[in-house]
Amino acid sequence: MADAGVESKHFLSDKVEHFTESVIREMTRQAILYGAVNLAQGFPDFPAPAEIKRAAQDAVAADVNQYAITWGAKNLRQAIARQMKEWQGIPVDPETQITVCCGSTEAMISTLLAVCNRGDEVVIFEPFYENYGPDAVLSGAKPMFVKLRPPLSADGEWTFDEQELRAAFHSHTKAIILNTPNNPTGKVFTRTELELIRDLCVEFNVLAITDEIYEHILYDGTQHISIAGLDGMQERTVTINGLSKSYSVTGWRVGWAVGPPEITNAIRKVHDFLTVGAPAPLQEAGAAALALPGSYYQNLAKGYCARRDRLVPALTGAGFHCFRPRGAYYVMTDISSFGFANDLEFTKHLVKEIGVAAVPGSSFYNDPRDGAQQVRFAFCKRDETLDEAARRLQRLRTP
Numbered sequence: 001m002a003d004a005g006v007e008s009k010h011f012l013s014d015k016v017e018h019f020t021e022s023v024i025r026e027m028t029r030q031a032i033l034y035g036a037v038n039l040a041q042g043f044p045d046f047p048a049p050a051e052i053k054r055a056a057q058d059a060v061a062a063d064v065n066q067y068a069i070t071w072g073a074k075n076l077r078q079a080i081a082r083q084m085k086e087w088q089g090i091p092v093d094p095e096t097q098i099t100v101c102c103g104s105t106e107a108m109i110s111t112l113l114a115v116c117n118r119g120d121e122v123v124i125f126e127p128f129y130e131n132y133g134p135d136a137v138l139s140g141a142k143p144m145f146v147k148l149r150p151p152l153s154a155d156g157e158w159t160f161d162e163q164e165l166r167a168a169f170h171s172h173t174k175a176i177i178l179n180t181p182n183n184p185t186g187k188v189f190t191r192t193e194l195e196l197i198r199d200l201c202v203e204f205n206v207l208a209i210t211d212e213i214y215e216h217i218l219y220d221g222t223q224h225i226s227i228a229g230l231d232g233m234q235e236r237t238v239t240i241n242g243l244s245k246s247y248s249v250t251g252w253r254v255g256w257a258v259g260p261p262e263i264t265n266a267i268r269k270v271h272d273f274l275t276v277g278a279p280a281p282l283q284e285a286g287a288a289a290l291a292l293p294g295s296y297y298q299n300l301a302k303g304y305c306a307r308r309d310r311l312v313p314a315l316t317g318a319g320f321h322c323f324r325p326r327g328a329y330y331v332m333t334d335i336s337s338f339g340f341a342n343d344l345e346f347t348k349h350l351v352k353e354i355g356v357a358a359v360p361g362s363s364f365y366n367d368p369r370d371g372a373q374q375v376r377f378a379f380c381k382r383d384e385t386l387d388e389a390a391r392r393l394q395r396l397r398t399p
């Protein structure tokens with residue numbers, strides 16, 4: 001019970017005052033409350049591959065039930081190194097360059113805590129995955145936002161202004177956070193764009209922290225390029241990835257950070273005291289997952305492409321303007337045609353009256369006004385789920 005004499009706010013850290021709860025997770029709770037189709041939080045509603053579930057069951061049965069090595073089970077680290085070499089041509093030493101964490105979420109915050117000092121600046125493209133802002137605050141750094149501008153034509157790409165990006169780099173800039181393929185825009189950064197970012201990182205002596213969790217989810221012939229593979233970047237890049245999206249196991253919480261040995265050493269120390277280690281049996285299953293054949297990834301991308309092509313026409317037909325994603329499993333939309341005051345009003349109406357949950361665009365921007373006419377839908381769902389959402393969305397046309 002609250003003691004009238006104590007102002008409980010006194011007990012709170014200033015840090016938590018600077019950010020709100022996750023809107024994405026809140027929308028999932030609202031979807032449950034109103035019985036809505038959940039196209040908000042990005043998690044698949046279809047089964048994970050049978051062979052990796054079996055590998056997890058086998059590991060539990062074989063009593064791989066105690067702590068793994070703090071920075072990750074050896075066979076998972078070896079599999080990660082093998083995959084980075086195979087997919088991106090990047091040589092990685094599993095003994096000194098990899099830290100397995102509780103999801104890529106922990107990999108990102110552990111990396112930022114390991115490299116940032118108070119007063120450092122971190123450059124972030126916006127719209128951005130909502131964790132990056134609070135991550136920067138928790139690590140004492142100041143986020144500096146650079147706009148990704150929506151495509152002007154139906155077939156165009158999200159772009160950034162070179163001068164605007166350059167202007168965000170200063171003597172206090174410690175890192176730039178990249179996310180390609182990008183959540184929420186679906187942008188896949190091109191080699192030319194990454195080279196431009198590389199040149200700035202080298203010129204200003206800045207680290208690239210790159211979240212590549214959607215690396216295998218690509219459409220329309222786009223290619224995923226890891227910035228760590230560009231000349232001059234291996235010694236100044238931390239690459240973050242995980243099992244969640246490539247193997248449809250978002251609840252397993254297994255991710256990793258790959259970086260130069262000295263930075264890895266620091267990340268491992270933070271990770272050790274934050275969480276000790278990621279779930280041991282699921283790391284074993286992770287090693288099995290990373291051994292899946294190339295055809296697995298082709299089918300994964302094909303499946304998501306079909307889902308994109310199922311949802312986008314339904315959204316367009318219901319009155320949304322869709323920014324066609326080239327990768328990842330989200331579609332950002334413009335909601336101006338509906339005439340709502342803002343994205344929050346719209347998503348509230350959508351979840352309560354229409355029965356579909358989506359994420360308000362403002363949760364991906366520093367200034368909520370920038371996302372006030374945007375809404376994100378996730379399409380990592382079964383055909384039946386997408387069709388039911390499509391059916392309900394038609395009600396937007398006939399109030």
Ligand code: GLN
Pocket residue numbers: 024025040041042043129183378
């Ligand atoms: N990355 C997913 C999304 O953007 C899930 C976020 C989360 O809740 N961790 O929806």
